[in-house]
Amino acid sequence: MTAIGIYGSAGRMGRVITAIAEDEGATIAGGVDAGDDPAPLAAAADVLVDFSTPAAIESHLAAAVEAGTPIVIGTTGLTAAHHAAIDAAAARVAVLQTGNTSLGVTLLGILVRDAAARLGPEWDIEIAEMHHRHKVDAPSGTAILLGEAAAAGRETTLADTRVDGRAGLTGARSEGTIGFSSLRGGTVVGDHLVVFAGEGERIELGHRGEDRTIFARGAIKAALWLADKPAGRYQMAEVLGL
Incomplete structure (x- = not known):
């Protein structure tokens, strides 16, 4: 072997x-x-x-x-x-x-890329993730992987579109950006949600890791x-x- x-x-x-x-x-x-x-x-x-x-x-x-x-x-x-x-x-x-070795997350990345490619920039993309209290980096590598997939679908780069967290008077959301938010607590193995928010409708693609x-x-x-x-x-x- x-x-x-x-x-x-x-x-x-x-x-x-x-x-x-x-x-x-x-x-x-x-x-x-x-x-x-x-x-x-x-x-x-x-x-x-x-x-x-x-x-x-x-x-x-x-x-x-x-x-x-x-x-x-x-x-x-x-x-x-x-x-x-x-x-x-x-x-x-x-x-x-890779930012995540889960086969399910790998497939999710493909779905996110395809959705971003098919939906116009008027659909806002936000990525939320939650992990256990001991995780030291944020956003997670998986969230970044998903953000890169979304950016690739829009034929741009994450470096040009990434927004990490929002606090205070940040103003209205800029079209075409990809937002990230991170939660930490408990023993959560890894939850990720990619939200495509359009006018009057919303698509949510996600993955929950239940066991390492x-x-x-x-x-x-x-x-x-x-x-x-x-x-x-x-x-x-x-x-x-x-």
């Missing part, structure tokens, strides 16, 4: 992946956490899965490139510099980076799919054949 190495093995996602890997048709080559050398694991694994921290991404990418090992990156909170490093690594090895296993299962599926791919940057939609 394909041997998966986990960066961030002691975290929530790392522990779940370890627990279900065998049932999903994979084995675990080992795990690396903060302070550990990522290189030996990269050399031992058939494919790597990263659910660590943004600060560790570049060293993990370097280890993957050195060993020639494909890597799935599910870590969120990435900056433009991180994405540049991912692009550089993808010229040498297969890299799949859905993300682990999707990550393993992505890792198994990526293991034999040539160098390049891949997306979760490709894992589903979309």
Whole structure:
């Protein structure tokens, strides 16, 4: 079976992946956490899965490139510099980076992109998300993924349309913007709602994560799919054949 190495093995996602890997048709080559050398694991694994921290991404990418090992990156909170490093690594090895490994969220992103493409700019787009009290980044990586899908459907970029939160006298809503709002509390695994608000009608597309296993299962599926791919940057939609 394909041997998966986990960066961030002691975290929530790392522990779940370890627990279900065998049932999903994979084995675990080992795990690396903060302070550990990522290189030996990269050399031992058939494919790597990263659910660590943004600060560790570049060293993990370097280890993957050195060993020639494909890597799935599910870590969120990435900056433009991180994405540049991912692009550089993808010229040498297969890299799949996503804000959410859930297969359901992946399909939701396709639906959001298609809806945005078919509805005019007079339909306002707002994205709301809620996560557990321990989540450190906001908006969530999934919310950003959905925002990017909506922007792509409108043939623009999220950087040009994004509005984070609203407080005070902000004025009327600007046409064509994509708004975000974030809630944190309790043990919520992950709820996301994309609202298309038009004149006298509203379309709502959403996803509720009820168990962290859905993300682990999707990550393993992505890792198994990526293991034999040539160098390049891949997306979760490709894992589903979309």
